[in-house]
Amino acid sequence: MKKKIIFLFFIVLISIIIFIQITYKLSNSGNNIIKSDNNNILNIRSYEAIMEVEVYSNKNTNKYVIKQQYLEPNLIKQEVVEPENIRGLITIFDGTNLTIENNLLGVKALYENYKYVQGNSLSLNSFIEDYLEDRNPEINETDEETIIKVKVLNSQNKYEMYKKLYIDKDTRLPTKMEILDINQNITVYILYREIKINQLNKEDIIVK
Numbered sequence: 001m002k003k004k005i006i007f008l009f010f011i012v013l014i015s016i017i018i019f020i021q022i023t024y025k026l027s028n029s030g031n032n033i034i035k036s037d038n039n040n041i042l043n044i045r046s047y048e049a050i051m052e053v054e055v056y057s058n059k060n061t062n063k064y065v066i067k068q069q070y071l072e073p074n075l076i077k078q079e080v081v082e083p084e085n086i087r088g089l090i091t092i093f094d095g096t097n098l099t100i101e102n103n104l105l106g107v108k109a110l111y112e113n114y115k116y117v118q119g120n121s122l123s124l125n126s127f128i129e130d131y132l133e134d135r136n137p138e139i140n141e142t143d144e145e146t147i148i149k150v151k152v153l154n155s156q157n158k159y160e161m162y163k164k165l166y167i168d169k170d171t172r173l174p175t176k177m178e179i180l181d182i183n184q185n186i187t188v189y190i191l192y193r194e195i196k197i198n199q200l201n202k203e204d205i206i207v208k
Helices: 002-022 124-133 202-207
Strands: 046-056 061-071 075-082 089-093 098-102 107-111 138-141 145-151 162-168 174-180 186-197
Touching: 061 202, 075 202, 124 145, 124 162, 124 174
Parallel strands: none
Antiparallel strands: 046 061, 046 186, 061 075, 075 089, 089 098, 098 107, 138 145, 145 162, 162 174, 174 186
């Protein structure tokens, strides 16, 4: 039974690594993202978010709850909260090394000098990088939200060609993000349950 669980873990692990790679700064100062005001965009020091993530494919939809933490310049940690069978799966990238572990199974792997391709497309940092590279982002306003759509200029993945970030006008925080394919169909949908900006230290990411 234990061998079966470990085998399942590594199968899921490979899937999560691919999922992370195809999918690494928002300020709590009360400013919306505006192209002409790059100082605010580049001001992010850290964030912590609980996210509901849905990944769509031709055959099914996979759902996850993920805790994500980021600290400038390039420290990022992701922990799977749900589903239960991969709960506790953690990835930590420090700019050089990638650590993958699952405390429940007592499994840990370290990949030194890891090339974290295009960062983590599920992260706000990845969206901001794409936003800064896109000279013509599409910005729309509703009574409640600012919606920013960018093209992922360097993407070689047809399932990740565009991104849309929705920002609440009252809280000035993101509420959801969509990743779109070449036909502008949603491939990944992210709902932010909770998000905190600029409140993390390195110890918060490594220790917790």
